Amino acid sequence: MKDRLFHIKEFIDKSGKVTLHELECAFPSVSSMTIRRDLNRLEEQNAVIRVSGGAISVNTVLRAKEADFSERVNNNAAEKIEIAAKAVKILDKNSCVFIDGGSTTTYFARALPDENFYVLTNALIIAETIIRKEKPKVALLGGDLKKNNFITVGKTCTDFIDKINIETAVMTATGYIRDTGGFTCGSQSEADVKRAVIEKAENVIMLLDSSKVNKKTPYTFCELKDINYLVTDDNFPKELKNSITESGIKVV
DSSP states (O other): OHHHHHHHHHHHHHSEEEEEEHHHOOOTTOHHHHHHHHHHHHHHSSSEEETTEEEEHHOOEEEEHHHHHHHHHHHHHHHHHHHHHHHHHTOTTTTTTEOSSSSHHHHHHHOOOSSOEEEEBBBBBHHHHTTTSSSHHHEOOEEEETTTTTESSHHHHHHHHTTEEEEEEEEOEEETTTTTTEEEEHHHHHHHHHHHHHEEEEEEEOOOOHHHHGGSSSSSEEEEGOOOOEETTTTTTHHHHHHEEEEEOOOO
16 A cells, blocks of 8 residues: 555656546556545645645645745845844844744844844744754744745644743734734734734834835734834835834834
8 A cells, every 4th residue: 555655646746736537547456435545645644635626746835835935035135135134133142032934034034143042933944044053042833834834823833932931023014004003914823823922022023124015914913012123124115114213113
């Protein structure tokens, strides 16, 4: 059976997506019922994703998501690099820092000095970036892994946050609603984790490039009053920057 599972998985990986009929044709000596059971086993092993009438290779999905994430990281790259360079100057050495998942925080993680930070994160790409440095220690929060952006969410994740201490949270948002001063994201589960982190943190640094202003996504996870610093780029609207500064938030 192991050899059969291996060959079926290999066939699906090469094709990307297959139908049950295609598998029956490729493995004529295997019954349709057995192929269905094999697909269930492969799904339990996180090798395939069952869809109506067939299956999709997890490797294919991951490659597509990696390409999508890479594209998002490269959008407004100059602004994100600028923001990251400003933000790392705010941190105290040897501090405990939570780094949120996102393209802007990925640049922040790359720019973080190779010093004795204790880094907490629920983002695989952030953990991988930090662990390449010699001195920082990294803790990756457990939970349910979201396939679209490789972050952990859910009750396991928020329970972990409830039991840890966070000196500084470095956060990001998908959008900022100018009228309400709300920072938003596109997923309720992500919003729950972000809220839990912000509630536990002594200081909150929000990284927001100028393209996010008035970009509306469904879930507001915090407001201006919940953060200490807003770090943005030089294209950020000056009048908005001034009004945020007047509200008592340090704008960098």
